Amino acid sequence: xxxxxxxxxxxxxxxxxxxxxxxxxxxxxxxxxxxxxxxxxxxxxxxxxxxxxxxxxxxxxxxxxxxxxxxxxxxxxxxxxxxxxxxxxxxxxxxxxxxxxxxxxxxxxxxxxxxxxxxxxxxxxxxxxxxxxxxxxxxxxxxxxxxxxxxxxxxxxxxxxxxxxxxxxxxxxxxxxxxxxxxxxxxxxxxxxxxxxxxxxxxxxxxxxxxxxxxxxxxxxxxxxxxxxxxxxxxxxx
Amino acid sequence: xxxxxxxxxxxxxxxxxxxxxxxxxxxxxxxxxxxxxxxxxxxxxxxxxxxxxxxxxxxxxxxxxxxxxxxxxxxxxxxxxxxxxxxxxxxxxxxxxxxxxxxxxxxxxxxxxxxxxxxxxxxxxxxxxxxxxxxxxxxxxxxxxxxxxxxxxxxxxxxxxxxxxxxxxxxxxxxxxxxxxxxx
Numbered sequence: 001x002x003x004x005x006x007x008x009x010x011x012x013x014x015x016x017x018x019x020x021x022x023x024x025x026x027x028x029x030x031x032x033x034x035x036x037x038x039x040x041x042x043x044x045x046x047x048x049x050x051x052x053x054x055x056x057x058x059x060x061x062x063x064x065x066x067x068x069x070x071x072x073x074x075x076x077x078x079x080x081x082x083x084x085x086x087x088x089x090x091x092x093x094x095x096x097x098x099x100x101x102x103x104x105x106x107x108x109x110x111x112x113x114x115x116x117x118x119x120x121x122x123x124x125x126x127x128x129x130x131x132x133x134x135x136x137x138x139x140x141x142x143x144x145x146x147x148x149x150x151x152x153x154x155x156x157x158x159x160x161x162x163x164x165x166x167x168x169x170x171x172x173x174x175x176x177x178x179x180x181x182x183x184x185x186x187x188x189x190x191x192x193x194x195x196x197x198x199x200x201x202x203x204x205x206x207x208x209x210x211x212x213x214x215x216x217x218x219x220x221x222x223x224x225x226x227x228x229x230x231x232x233x234x235x236x237x238x
Numbered sequence: 239x240x241x242x243x244x245x246x247x248x249x250x251x252x253x254x255x256x257x258x259x260x261x262x263x264x265x266x267x268x269x270x271x272x273x274x275x276x277x278x279x280x281x282x283x284x285x286x287x288x289x290x291x292x293x294x295x296x297x298x299x300x301x302x303x304x305x306x307x308x309x310x311x312x313x314x315x316x317x318x319x320x321x322x323x324x325x326x327x328x329x330x331x332x333x334x335x336x337x338x339x340x341x342x343x344x345x346x347x348x349x350x351x352x353x354x355x356x357x358x359x360x361x362x363x364x365x366x367x368x369x370x371x372x373x374x375x376x377x378x379x380x381x382x383x384x385x386x387x388x389x390x391x392x393x394x395x396x397x398x399x400x401x402x403x404x405x406x407x408x409x410x411x412x413x414x415x416x417x418x419x420x421x422x
Contacts, residue, residue, distance in 0.1 A: 032358025062254075066247050070254050077258035081265045088272035098354045098361060099330065159365075191358055192394045 010132025035159025037145035045134025196237030288338030360398030
């Protein structure tokens with residue numbers, strides 16, 4: 001499997017959220033500010049990559065009957081490590097995401113990729129699968145955060161960007177973000193869980209529309225090529 | 239033969255668990271001092287934020303009992319008030335917070351030290367954001383018996399808002415009980 005294909009798969013054609021539609025609970029719950037979205041996305045990316053590599057490395061020595069139990073132990077181990085590290089070094093993120101970091105243990109993206117990909121592929125391919133699937137996940141989280149934050153409270157980059165004392169990035173979650181329009185005009189329903197469902201639905205629909213469109217174009221191009229080849233063959237026969 | 243298989247599976251699973259547990263032990267020991275230090279800093283900062291004082295001394299309770307939600311009560315050494323730490327259940331789990339109570343039985347400020355409320359909703363109550371600060375500041379000066387109707391609750395987080403309000407009211411009641419108990 002080529003890296004370019006894996007890259008396209010992870011981000012677009014086999015995106016964990018919009019195409020595989022897994023790991024959506026946390027997606028809807030935490031996409032309320034850019035700080036949360038980027039933090040959660042990167043946490044999942046790191047855990048997913050580590051788990052993929054380890055699962056792939058031990059795939060030939062673990063017995064098939066207990067593979068799921070072993071996957072869960074490995075995943076829980078990495079999640080706890082990330083949880084402890086966040087608590088110690090980025091406490092603001094750990095507080096902001098709260099229970100959703102420990103809940104990555106049961107996030108189906110991680111066990112889904114272990115079961116569907118890394119237990120059948122070598123370490124290198126599994127590593128890139130983890131990185132690209134993680135990036136695809138992060139990308140959708142960021143898109144959802146931007147939409148919900150902007151329409152819900154008229155802001156961009158809440159928690160991550162601080163413009164009060166000149167433009168700078170903050171890692172302690174105190175940045176107020178850039179106010180694009182007054183928050184009174186925002187549809188605050190979008191910041192509620194209900195808004196998470198709405199936004200996710202719209203994002204998935206948009207993505208599916210373009211995927212179908214490009215698939216149709218591809219098919220049409222193939223048919224045209226086949227038709228041209230047939231015509232050329234007929235002309236030759238004449 | 240079949241027994242052998244089961245023993246083999248159990249051994250493999252045990253080995254994996256042992257390795258993971260070992261790694262976790264190492265990471266836990268590395269991060270523990272930092273996490274503990276942060277918790278200490280947070281408690282100290284929370285105390286200072288709700289009631290400014292040079293030193294706090296824990297009030298020993300004997301002869302009477304307090305509300306079960308109250309964890310501990312500290313008295314300002316200068317006698318200007320109390321800091322009450324309590325745990326109430328919120329929407330997702332326990333909310334631990336400290337409430338400063340002045341000697342005239344009004345709240346001098348609140349600070350939430352631990353919670354697991356929903357990010358973006360209940361979690362706003364504890365966040366350093368503008369909305370979070372505004373939510374906490376409205377408790378300054380309220381007295382005993384404050385209910386959630388008296389304050390601007392957080393949108394989408396009624397249970398969190400109620401829990402925080404109850405904590406403030408109960409903390410003030412507790413201080414009254416202690417003052418009464420000390421006098422008696």
